[in-house]
Amino acid sequence: MDINNNKELINKELIGKEFKCLDHGFVRLVDYMGDDAAIVQAARVSYGKGTKSVSEDTTLIRYLMRNQHTSPFEMVELKFHIRLPIFVARQWIRHRTANVNEYSGRYSEMSDEFYLPEISQIRSQSLVNKQARSEMEIGTETSQNIISSMENSQKESYNEYQDYLENGLAREVARINLPVSNYTEWYWKIDLHNLFRFLKLRMDHHAQYEIQVYANTIADILKDILPISYQAFSDYIQNSVTFSHSELSLLKTKFANLEFDEVELKNSGLSKSEIVEFKNKIELLK
Numbered sequence: 526m527d528i529n530n531n532k533e534l535i536n537k538e539l540i541g542k543e544f545k546c547l548d549h550g551f552v553r554l555v556d557y558m559g560d561d562a563a564i565v566q567a568a569r570v571s572y573g574k575g576t577k578s579v580s581e582d583t584t585l586i587r588y589l590m591r592n593q594h595t596s597p598f599e600m601v602e603l604k605f606h607i608r609l610p611i612f613v614a615r616q617w618i619r620h621r622t623a624n625v626n627e628y629s630g631r632y633s634e635m636s637d638e639f640y641l642p643e644i645s646q647i648r649s650q651s652l653v654n655k656q657a658r659s660e661m662e663i664g665t666e667t668s669q670n671i672i673s674s675m676e677n678s679q680k681e682s683y684n685e686y687q688d689y690l691e692n693g694l695a696r697e698v699a700r701i702n703l704p705v706s707n708y709t710e711w712y713w714k715i716d717l718h719n720l721f722r723f724l725k726l727r728m729d730h731h732a733q734y735e736i737q738v739y740a741n742t743i744a745d746i747l748k749d750i751l752p753i754s755y756q757a758f759s760d761y762i763q764n765s766v767t768f769s770h771s772e773l774s775l776l777k778t779k780f781a782n783l784e785f786d787e788v789e790l791k792n793s794g795l796s797k798s799e800i801v802e803f804k805n806k807i808e809l810l811k
């Protein structure tokens with residue numbers, strides 16, 4: 526028995542399908558190479574043993590993730606077609622470890638589609654996080670006025686763009702006044718290790734809502750293709766926390782007498798090696 530998923534079914538349901546993001550965007554998985562089994566296969570190459578039982582393979586993947594043995598995860602590659610507003614693309618492109626080919630506004634006319642936030646996203650500036658919006662919505666009437674005003678200026682700007690083109694202006698110059706809400710498209714290829722890093726940063730609540738929408742959509746695709754690796758990422762990277770030395774020192778003052786009995790540990794869902802690692806961490810708190 527191995528951990529190969531039902532690839533045929535996954536391919537039929539996922540490859541080529543557009544998963545809608547925001548008002549006019551999407552994520553489409555074009556192709557991928559490798560799955561959970563490919564990670565195990567790469568990790569075991571030094572022993573020449575190939576895959577073992579599902580539980581042993583799962584344990585291995587979780588061990589690799591937990592201990593940041595990242596190179597086996599680089600064996601899996603995924604290629605996406607993404608349609609996204611330019612302001613989201615600007616944040617996305619900062620992840621340099623991918624291969625990108627973007628739609629060219631020099632060769633072709635820019636799309637006439639622009640992102641308009643939903644009313645629930647028209648919020649006031651956060652006072653806690655200087656980069657973010659708060660939870661507070663700005664009254665319905667004001668929000669609707671803001672959305673209408675954004676829509677009008679998008680239309681105006683696109684009409685001007687069309688006028689420039691009709692007057693013979695080069696596409697590469699005509700596009701320069703279009704707003705960053707304009708949609709662009711690209712092909713984006715990345716290995717799984719770097720994709721997890723992208724997801725860690727862009728699914729996080731500190732990331733801008735609009736890029737979170739895309740990151741969450743990609744995560745949903747990964748859950749189907751790489752269920753074991755995704756679960757390990759979720760447990761050990763996405764939903765874990767690290768403490769600084771000073772924070773640990775503070776914790777030590779509170780946890781000097783921290784004890785767990787063996788039954789409690791056995792029923793915790795942690796594997797045997799995780800229990801050993803956990804005990805070692807608890808010792809550090811003392």
Ligand SMILES: Cc1cc2nc3c(=O)[nH]c(=O)nc-3n(C[C@H](O)[C@H](O)[C@H](O)COP(=O)(O)OP(=O)(O)OC[C@H]3O[C@@H](n4cnc5c(N)ncnc54)[C@H](O)[C@@H]3O)c2cc1C
Binds near residue numbers: 620727733
């Ligand atoms: C919430 C949030 C807010 C942000 N705010 C800002 C902002 O205000 N202004 C701004 O400019 N950016 C901002 N960024 C972008 C951020 O600084 C990073 O550029 C982005 O998250 C990509 O991270 P990365 O470099 O680790 O990723 P990648 O480019 O994918 O790189 C992954 C890792 O590979 C290595 N690497 C890749 N390329 C190189 C290289 N050329 N040299 C050496 N090592 C390399 C590094 O170890 C790097 O961590 C923000 C990001 C987030 C998530």
